[in-house]
Amino acid sequence: xxxxxxxxxxxxxxxxxxxxxxxxxxxxxxxxxxxxxxxxxxxxxxxxxxxxxxxxxxxxxxxxxxxxxxxxxxxxxxxxxxxxxxxxxxxxxxxxxxxxxxxxxxxxxxxxxxxxxxxxxxxxxxxxxxxxxxxxxxxxxxxxxxxxxxxxxxxxxxxxxxxxxxxxxxxxxxxxxxxxxxxxxxxxxxxxxxxxxxxxxxxxxxxxxxxxxxxxxxxxxxxxxxxxxxxxxxxxxxxxxxxxxxxxxxxxxxxxxxxxxxxxxxxxxxxxxxxxxxxxxxxxxxxxxxxxxxxxxxxxxxxxxxxxxxxxxxxxxxxxxxxxxxxxxxxxxxxxxxxxxxxxxxxxxxxxxxxxxxxxxxxxxxxxxxxxxxxxxxxxxxxxxxxxxxxxxxxxxxxxxxxxxxxxxxxxxxxxxxxxxxxxxxxxxxxxxxxxxxxxxxxxxxxxxxxxxxxxxxxxxxxxxxxxxxxxxxxxxxxxxxxxxxxxxxxxxxxxxxxxxxxxxxxxxxxxxxxxxxxxxxxxxxxxxxxxxxxxxxxxxxxxxxxxxxxxxxxxxxxxxxxxxxxxxxxxxxxxxxxxxxxxxxxxxxxxxxxxxxxxxxxxxxxxxxxxxxxxxxxxxxxxxxxxxxxxxxxxxxxxxxxxxxxxxxxxxxxxxxxxxxxxxxxxxxxxxxxxxxxxxxxxxxxxxxxxxxxxxxxxxxxxxxxxxxxxxxxxxxxxxxxxxxxxxxxxxxxxxxxxxxxxxxxxxxxxxxxxxxxxxxxxxxxxxxxxxxxxxxxxxxxxxxxxxxxxxxxxxxxxxxxxxxxxxxxxxxxxxxxxxxxxxxxxxxxxxxxxxxxxxxxxxxxxxxxxxxxxxxxxxxxxxxxxxxxxxxxxxxxxxxxxxxxxxxxxxxxxxxxxxxxxxxxxxxxxxxxxxxxxxxxxxxxxxxxxxxxxxxxxxxxxx
Numbered sequence: 001x002x003x004x005x006x007x008x009x010x011x012x013x014x015x016x017x018x019x020x021x022x023x024x025x026x027x028x029x030x031x032x033x034x035x036x037x038x039x040x041x042x043x044x045x046x047x048x049x050x051x052x053x054x055x056x057x058x059x060x061x062x063x064x065x066x067x068x069x070x071x072x073x074x075x076x077x078x079x080x081x082x083x084x085x086x087x088x089x090x091x092x093x094x095x096x097x098x099x100x101x102x103x104x105x106x107x108x109x110x111x112x113x114x115x116x117x118x119x120x121x122x123x124x125x126x127x128x129x130x131x132x133x134x135x136x137x138x139x140x141x142x143x144x145x146x147x148x149x150x151x152x153x154x155x156x157x158x159x160x161x162x163x164x165x166x167x168x169x170x171x172x173x174x175x176x177x178x179x180x181x182x183x184x185x186x187x188x189x190x191x192x193x194x195x196x197x198x199x200x201x202x203x204x205x206x207x208x209x210x211x212x213x214x215x216x217x218x219x220x221x222x223x224x225x226x227x228x229x230x231x232x233x234x235x236x237x238x239x240x241x242x243x244x245x246x247x248x249x250x251x252x253x254x255x256x257x258x259x260x261x262x263x264x265x266x267x268x269x270x271x272x273x274x275x276x277x278x279x280x281x282x283x284x285x286x287x288x289x290x291x292x293x294x295x296x297x298x299x300x301x302x303x304x305x306x307x308x309x310x311x312x313x314x315x316x317x318x319x320x321x322x323x324x325x326x327x328x329x330x331x332x333x334x335x336x337x338x339x340x341x342x343x344x345x346x347x348x349x350x351x352x353x354x355x356x357x358x359x360x361x362x363x364x365x366x367x368x369x370x371x372x373x374x375x376x377x378x379x380x381x382x383x384x385x386x387x388x389x390x391x392x393x394x395x396x397x398x399x400x401x402x403x404x405x406x407x408x409x410x411x412x413x414x415x416x417x418x419x420x421x422x423x424x425x426x427x428x429x430x431x432x433x434x435x436x437x438x439x440x441x442x443x444x445x446x447x448x449x450x451x452x453x454x455x456x457x458x459x460x461x462x463x464x465x466x467x468x469x470x471x472x473x474x475x476x477x478x479x480x481x482x483x484x485x486x487x488x489x490x491x492x493x494x495x496x497x498x499x500x501x502x503x504x505x506x507x508x509x510x511x512x513x514x515x516x517x518x519x520x521x522x523x524x525x526x527x528x529x530x531x532x533x534x535x536x537x538x539x540x541x542x543x544x545x546x547x548x549x550x551x552x553x554x555x556x557x558x559x560x561x562x563x564x565x566x567x568x569x570x571x572x573x574x575x576x577x578x579x580x581x582x583x584x585x586x587x588x589x590x591x592x593x594x595x596x597x598x599x600x601x602x603x604x605x606x607x608x609x610x611x612x613x614x615x616x617x618x619x620x621x622x623x624x625x626x627x628x629x630x631x632x633x634x635x636x637x638x639x640x641x642x643x644x645x646x647x648x649x650x651x652x653x654x655x656x657x658x659x660x661x662x663x664x665x666x667x668x669x670x671x672x673x674x675x676x677x678x679x680x681x682x683x684x685x686x687x688x689x690x691x692x693x694x695x696x697x698x699x700x701x702x703x704x705x706x707x708x709x710x711x712x713x714x715x716x717x718x719x720x721x722x723x724x725x726x727x728x729x730x731x732x733x734x735x736x737x738x739x740x741x742x743x744x745x746x747x748x749x750x751x752x753x754x755x756x757x758x759x760x761x762x763x764x765x766x767x768x769x770x771x772x773x774x775x776x777x778x779x780x781x782x783x784x785x786x787x788x789x790x791x792x793x794x795x796x797x798x799x800x801x802x803x804x805x806x807x808x809x810x811x812x813x814x815x816x817x818x819x820x821x822x823x824x825x826x827x828x829x830x831x832x833x834x835x836x837x838x839x840x841x842x843x844x845x846x847x848x849x850x851x852x853x854x855x856x857x858x859x860x861x862x863x864x865x866x867x868x869x870x871x872x873x874x875x876x877x878x879x880x881x882x883x884x885x886x887x888x889x890x891x892x893x894x895x896x897x898x899x900x901x902x903x904x905x906x907x908x909x910x911x912x913x914x915x916x917x918x919x920x921x922x923x924x925x926x927x928x929x930x931x932x933x934x935x936x937x938x939x940x941x942x943x944x945x
Contacts, residue, residue, distance in 0.1 A: 026094030032943035033241030038124030076747035149201030156813035159865035165930030175228025217695035220638035238277030249937020258288035303377030364416035415588030460490035488558025544606035571929030650711035748796030783823025883915035
């Protein structure tokens with residue numbers, strides 16, 4: 001890094017000494033002082049052009065001294081011309097204001113401040129060298145999306161996995177969340193989850209982000225660990241004039257009839273001398289809701305004791321649910337976000353900035369679970385079950401458990417399990433111009449954490465016979481004798497408390513330099529190169545304590561305060577009645593530290609192999625050349641080198657043949673690898689508004705931390721072994737993309753493209769049997785896989801229609817995927833040939849129909865993703881699938897005046913459940929319902945340039 005700075009200084013001095021040319025810098029804003037990204041800035045006489053960045057800034061270097069005509073083109077708006085004079089060895093500054101006069105139509109969008117959000121996004125996308133999708137924050141506001149996860153799912157080729165009804169984990173082009181990168185202003189966002197690299201997209205409010213940039217074909221100056229794609233979230237920056245924005249709203253969750261509260265504000269300005277800019281913003285969302293849940297596990301094996309416990313007898317039966325659960329969740333999520341961004345212009349050629357964001361989410365949860373699990377074969381006698389003539393197991397004995405999940409009685413926990421998730425990012429950077437050399441740098445610190453303290457479980461148990469309805473779609477257990485299932489007779493099973501803490505810290509430092517360089521005479525070109533260091537630490541510290549009841553006060557469920565959580569309107573079906581459980585107030589009020597009441601026992605077998613500490617350091621460098629080959633064709637070619645060094649520490653746990661812990665040891669290991677990642681991007685401008693693109697790129701995805709940890713769990717009682725694998729290689733992919741885009745002058749796009757990914761060394765959990773007959777589970781690298789896909793997109797206002805119909809607009813995109821895998825073996829060691837790559841949804845669709853009048857707008861939006869395999873089992877019967885989902889949302893905006901508007905949103909009109917199935921689509925593993933959500937409120941915006 002030090003040598004690179006020295007080189008840059010040497011080059012800059014050289015240019016200062018001998019250059020007879022000057023530079024041109026400027027900021028483009030609209031009438032309200034809001035910056036205009038994606039504008040094409042040209043000097044007509046020199047056929048030299050650049051594009052304004054996300055902050056509306058542009059820089060042109062190496063311009064011969066003289067006076068020129070500056071032309072600015074912006075899709076959908078009239079061209080802007082201005083005469084500029086460039087002086088040798090100096091930088092000329094410009095502040096350009098573009099008026100929002102359309103070349104095609106009068107703007108009728110509600111609260112259409114200057115340049116519309118769609119125009120900003122599409123102009124930026126159009127002028128990108130690589131294949132990218134851009135969504136601006138104002139465009140996000142047209143959809144009823146409270147967090148970034150829900151906003152991102154509107155982009156072509158993207159689907160989201162939900163958690164409690166909110167979009168959380170991003171899947172780009174069918175590639176699972178840990179195979180994609182998510183950055184904030186170009187700096188990686190750490191993950192608060194312990195066993196993977198997934199970034200919790202629902203942690204970040206959408207109103208804290210200015211632009212979402214999805215790079216589907218990364219360039220060498222981007223992080224290489226973006227096998228599916230790279231999502232860059234760009235925070236709001238200081239405006240060019242005073243701006244005040246505020247939102248206040250409320251709503252209702254129809255599943256609980258509980259309220260929703262939300263509010264946000266943004267304020268920013270610049271100093272009179274225009275050197276110092278600042279912006280602060282904050283957001284809060286308080287959501288009180290829940291979910292109705294039914295889960296099942298399925299098997300096709302059944303054994304019973306026919307008088308000899310050592311030689312069980314098997315019966316051929318059809319698949320049946322050996323585990324069945326009804327769950328009721330009550331959840332409160334309070335999402336807060338704070339941001340402060342500053343920039344200071346030292347002089348014409350040097351600017352420094354500071355950006356920060358702090359996201360903090362409290363997730364309080366009470367869960368009430370009624371679980372039934374079939375007894376072990378040795379506990380089932382010949383007369384304890386029945387099988388009908390069709391081979392259906394219709395009656396059998398189960399162990400039933402009623403479990404209350406909660407937390408301590410405190411102001412923070414409120415008798416609920418409190419999951420405290422935080423993500424913070426602080427960045428200091430600079431942009432400099434040394435002669436012809438453009439340089440930028442940034443140092444950032446990021447931290448994500450998840451803390452769950454005093455998480456309590458109180459469980460009561462019973463045994464009785466149940467009838468099974470043999471309905472795979474809607475499985476149901478019902479007691480043979482209702483009196484046997486009386487909740488008051490359930491006996492004390494266990495009382496536990498656990499503490500969990502996961503933390504990931506990232507320190508990033510990068511520097512980039514760009515110099516003019518042309519390998520084709522008379523054509524623009526530049527060389528860009530740089531280096532980056534990312535130092536990461538991930539650790540998890542959990543504990544688990546079980547408490548014995550010393551006084552007998554907890555002996556039966558009927559002896560403690562309970563509450564009935566059954567609901568005739570249970571969304572999965574009125575037949576699912578969960579019943580009575582120990583109340584959260586009772587569980588939270590227990591004094592577990594009183595040794596006269598409870599005997600505490602630490603149980604390391606419950607947590608020790610989940611604890612780990614990993615240091616992962618990545619050192620990268622790159623160089624790339626961007627060259628115009630003709631008036632229409634340009635190429636970007638380069639290579640990135642990434643070296644990864646890993647030190648990991650885990651634990652070894654061994655159980656004896658009686659199931660008792662016989663040994664705990666610390667296990668350490670090291671690993672390192674180097675990846676060379678070349679890439680080429682071609683861009684051909686068929687005309688001003690039609691673009692053809694081609695990209696060949698190479699990317700990687702590092703294994704999940706939990707897989708890298710060298711842990712070992714050896715269970716001599718159950719004859720099972722669970723292993724980590726610190727020697728895992730990263731998954732790599734060679735990617736090919738072609739894309740055609742046509743941009744409408746009236747602001748819109750129609751595009752279509754194909755992509756192919758050749759993937760090597762993907763990671764999956766291999767189930768095998770060793771020479772001693774133990775079942776062994778270990779993450780391994782598969783051989784290879786491939787993904788082929790196609791995506792089309794269309795968005796446009798239908799201005800060519802007559803009368804009021806011209807105010808309609810459509811937003812449509814569709815993505816098709818097909819994939820295959822090699823090297824995955826079943827539990828018998830045989831290679832499976834029937835598998836798609838996990839988490840590749842074959843079909844994805846987004847659509848919306850909008851109408852915008854002078855004072856109001858309406859929009860109906862749909863989001864669909866197909867079913868896909870989520871987790872590979874030991875055989876096809878055990879494979880787990882994530883079912884298809886269709887979300888339908890509606891929102892409306894009414895302008896009260898220029899600055900004030902009213903909004904109304906209805907989410908999840910389809911009451912779409914989260915559903916998993918096992919093996920075949922009719923066999924439900926989980927169905928969780930959330931109901932509709934209504935929000936409404938006021939938005940205020942004030943601009944003063």
